[in-house]
Amino acid sequence: MAWLLEILKAAALAVLIFTFLAVVGAMYGVYLERKISGWIQARIGPKHVGPYGLLQTVADTVKLLQKEHITPRRADALIFNTAPLIVAVAALLDWVVIPFGTGFGRVLVVRDINIGVLYFAAMASITVIGILAAGWASNNKYALLGGLRSASQMISYEIPLALGILWVAMIAGTLSTVGIVEAQRGGWFLFKVPPLGLLAAVLFLAAATAEVNRVPFDLPEAESELVAGYFAEYTGMRFALFQLGEYGEMFGMAALASVLFLGGWLEPNLPVWVWAALGVAALATAAYVRFSALRTVYLLRPITALAVLGAVLCGVMILGAVLGRSPVLPSLIWFFAKMFALVFFLMWMRWTYPRLRLDQLLNLSWKVLLPAGLLNLLLTGFLLTVAR
Amino acid sequence: MPKVVVDWLYVGVFAAVGIVLTVIPLVVVWLLAPRLSLPQKQLTYESGVIPFGQAWAQFNVRYYLFALIFVVFDVEVIYLYPWAVVFRDLGAFAFYEMLVFLLILFVGLIYAWRKGALEWV
Numbered sequence: 001m002a003w004l005l006e007i008l009k010a011a012a013l014a015v016l017i018f019t020f021l022a023v024v025g026a027m028y029g030v031y032l033e034r035k036i037s038g039w040i041q042a043r044i045g046p047k048h049v050g051p052y053g054l055l056q057t058v059a060d061t062v063k064l065l066q067k068e069h070i071t072p073r074r075a076d077a078l079i080f081n082t083a084p085l086i087v088a089v090a091a092l093l094d095w096v097v098i099p100f101g102t103g104f105g106r107v108l109v110v111r112d113i114n115i116g117v118l119y120f121a122a123m124a125s126i127t128v129i130g131i132l133a134a135g136w137a138s139n140n141k142y143a144l145l146g147g148l149r150s151a152s153q154m155i156s157y158e159i160p161l162a163l164g165i166l167w168v169a170m171i172a173g174t175l176s177t178v179g180i181v182e183a184q185r186g187g188w189f190l191f192k193v194p195p196l197g198l199l200a201a202v203l204f205l206a207a208a209t210a211e212v213n214r215v216p217f218d219l220p221e222a223e224s225e226l227v228a229g230y231f232a233e234y235t236g237m238r239f240a241l242f243q244l245g246e247y248g249e250m251f252g253m254a255a256l257a258s259v260l261f262l263g264g265w266l267e268p269n270l271p272v273w274v275w276a277a278l279g280v281a282a283l284a285t286a287a288y289v290r291f292s293a294l295r296t297v298y299l300l301r302p303i304t305a306l307a308v309l310g311a312v313l314c315g316v317m318i319l320g321a322v323l324g325r326s327p328v329l330p331s332l333i334w335f336f337a338k339m340f341a342l343v344f345f346l347m348w349m350r351w352t353y354p355r356l357r358l359d360q361l362l363n364l365s366w367k368v369l370l371p372a373g374l375l376n377l378l379l380t381g382f383l384l385t386v387a388r
Numbered sequence: 389m390p391k392v393v394v395d396w397l398y399v400g401v402f403a404a405v406g407i408v409l410t411v412i413p414l415v416v417v418w419l420l421a422p423r424l425s426l427p428q429k430q431l432t433y434e435s436g437v438i439p440f441g442q443a444w445a446q447f448n449v450r451y452y453l454f455a456l457i458f459v460v461f462d463v464e465v466i467y468l469y470p471w472a473v474v475f476r477d478l479g480a481f482a483f484y485e486m487l488v489f490l491l492i493l494f495v496g497l498i499y500a501w502r503k504g505a506l507e508w509v
Contacts, residue, residue, distance in 0.1 A: 002389060003389060003397070006389075006394055006397060006398070007397065007401055010397065010398045010401035010402065010405075011401055011405050013398075013402075014401060014402045014405035014406060014409075015405060015409065017402075018405070018406060018409045065413065065416055065417055065420055065421070066417075066420050066421050066422075067417070067421055068421045068422050068423060068424070069414075069417060069418075069421065069423075070429055070430065071430075072430055072431065072432045073427075073430040073431070074432060074439075074442070075432070084410070085407060085410050085411070088406070088410045089403060089406035089407055089410060092402060092406040092409075093399065093402055093403060093406065096398060096399055096402055110398060110402075111394070111395045111398045111399070113395045113399075114392070114395075115469075118469055119399075136444075138432065138443070139432055139442065139443045139444060140432040140433060140434070140439075140443050141434065141439075141443045142433070142434075143432075143443070144443045144444075144447065145447075148447060148448075148451050151451070151455075152451050152454050152455070155454065155455060155458040155462075156454060156458065158458070158462065159458070159461045159462060159465060162462075162465040163465065166465065166468055166469065166472045167472075169469065169472040169473055170472040170473075170475060173473060173474075173476060174473060175469065175473060227433065227435075232433055233432060233433065236417055236421065237413045237414055237416075237417045238414070240413070241410055241413070244410075358508055359507070359508035362454065362506065362508050363506070363508075366457070366497075366501075366506045367501070367506060370461065370497070371494075371497070374490055374493075374494070377468065377472070377490075378486075378487060378490060381475055381483045381486060381487075382483065384475070384476060385475060385476065385478075385479055385480050385482075385483045386480045386483055
């Protein structure tokens with residue numbers, strides 16, 4: 001009976017994480033993306049459905065549920081219909097090894113698989129199959145080009161991604177995600193063996209951005225040249241499943257990056273004066289935006305809100321340090337703060353950098369990131385074994 | 389039950405439940421959405437003109453070249469994982485061995501580079 005109980009537990013957790021991905025990842029991920037895009041472009045973004053437009057994407061989902069499914073006559077119907085499922089399920093499988101925090105006397109992770117990060121990289125690369133299948137089965141020239149571009153890009157960037165992960169595995173001495181976070185109690189891996197940790201983080205983040213097909217590596221979906229790339233032919237809910245897969249994967253990559261380099265759920269272990277300085281800097285930013293020419297821009301409210309939030313956070317941390325509490329805030333808050341900061345960074349990048357050309361993209365992967373990643377590993381190995 | 393079995397049982401259950409949960413919205417669509425088939429509607433999109441020929445045609449062979457190089461380096465990365473976990477215990481000897489292994493692969497990369505396999509023309 002033990003295994004039946006485990007299966008039921010696994011099914012319940014799967015439903016929970018899928019709901020999390022659908023609601024936080026896809027619905028509010030799209031909302032955040034539109035809102036942040038709006039702010040960066042001095043627009044307002046969604047504002048009519050619900051307070052601050054918060055129900056916009058819920059309304060969109062309801063609308064998508066009523067849209068007709070069109071399977072083009074000349075498409076390969078079976079592959080065409082299974083492709084979105086592959087992408088969405090692959091994004092769900094990523095989350096098996098992501099640790100959210102600690103609570104109830106254990107680490108809040110679905111399964112602490114002993115090869116966790118390798119498993120994550122493997123599941124993330126399943127998406128390629130779905131995208132290639134979608135592009136091929138649509139029997140549409142734009143979709144085929146988008147699918148092929150996406151496949152070549154994703155396989156090219158899988159190697160820098162793996163090299164970034166490998167560097168972390170070298171420092172932590174384990175492949176388990178929980179083990180990696182525990183190994184960062186002394187300090188984030190971002191600052192380990194400086195500047196090699198930073199280099200590994202940049203490798204990982206660049207490759208992760210390319211893996212989830214986001215700007216500046218969004219050639220597969222280049223809307224101005226390829227309509228929408230591999231999902232040009234998809235309508236209604238199947239299109240939404242692709243979106244779910246994409247945003248689920250993006251949140252997964254952000255979560256893994258925070259686990260690998262930013263200490264996952266661990267609280268930053270900073271002295272009080274650093275928190276005080278950070279709080280003052282946040283308030284100074286708010287005041288500067290408020291009283292300079294920048295106040296006419298729509299960025300006023302979000303920046304003020306973020307700065308005040310940051311100042312409050314610093315105040316809480318200082319208070320906690322004064323009162324002598326060891327983890328001042330629950331671990332879940334730290335995990336989600338780091339994850340959303342990285343998600344925000346990815347969205348910010350979208351409106352900052354122009355799209356690369358295909359040859360530039362492949363050059364960057366094979367001629368810059370791959371040698372840099374390998375040299376990074378060798379140098380770290382040298383420093384930690386021979387030179388010690 | 390050994391922990392490894394339970395781990396992969398969870399992964400299997402996640403895949404199964406994931407498929408069920410992604411099919412549910414499709415069933416809802418099947419119940420709610422209109423279905424009206426028109427010949428024009430079933431055409432693939434090609435900038436508004438009637439599609440010319442099949443899309444399943446020949447495409448650039450360069451994609452294949454990149455896939456080949458990818459296979460080489462992906463397998464290499466798999467070999468690096470075990471070393472990365474235990475390299476501290478193995479010490480300097482394992483490092484030199486890995487150096488030789490990577491140097492051979494670097495030669496391969498430089499060969500592919502010089503041959504123009506990494507160029508997108």
